[in-house]
Amino acid sequence: MSIGYGGGCRKYGESAEFVIYEYYAYDWNTEGCDNPKRIYDGIIKIEKSAFIEPQIHQKIKRRPSGRKMLVTKRIERDVPISEYFENGKVELVNSSFCGRICNGHGYVGLRLIHKIFSEYQKNGEIPHIVSIHA
Secondary structure, X not given: OOOOXXXXXXXXXEOXXXXXXXXXXXEOOOOXXXXXXXXXXXXXXXXXXXXXXXXXXXXXXXXXXXXXXXEEEEEOOOOOXXXXXXXOOEEEEOOOOOOOEEOOEEHHHHHHHHHHHHHHHHHOOOOOEEEEEO
């Protein structure tokens, strides 16, 4: 069962220092915020230096056949997003369809920023498309 809000973002532009995403949001619980046409009217701007590399753990694991195999895991690090907002490394322009606001920022936009950083740490590259639906 859905909580009734969500959104998605796509990469709008990229330079040597910044990545810019445009995003849409919807909230079925708030009147006037359902956004059936998925209008991309919010902006997320992230400095490339803000992306944190994950911890890499490697160990040698013995297989049942007796062969040894190198196993590599990428462990996600916490990203200090609130500090990034204060320093100006992350900027968020709210979508007009944000139903929930948290500290002046749209809740869907904040969730998308978290997901962008998480996808970067999982895959090692800046994602082109990210979406959340709750």
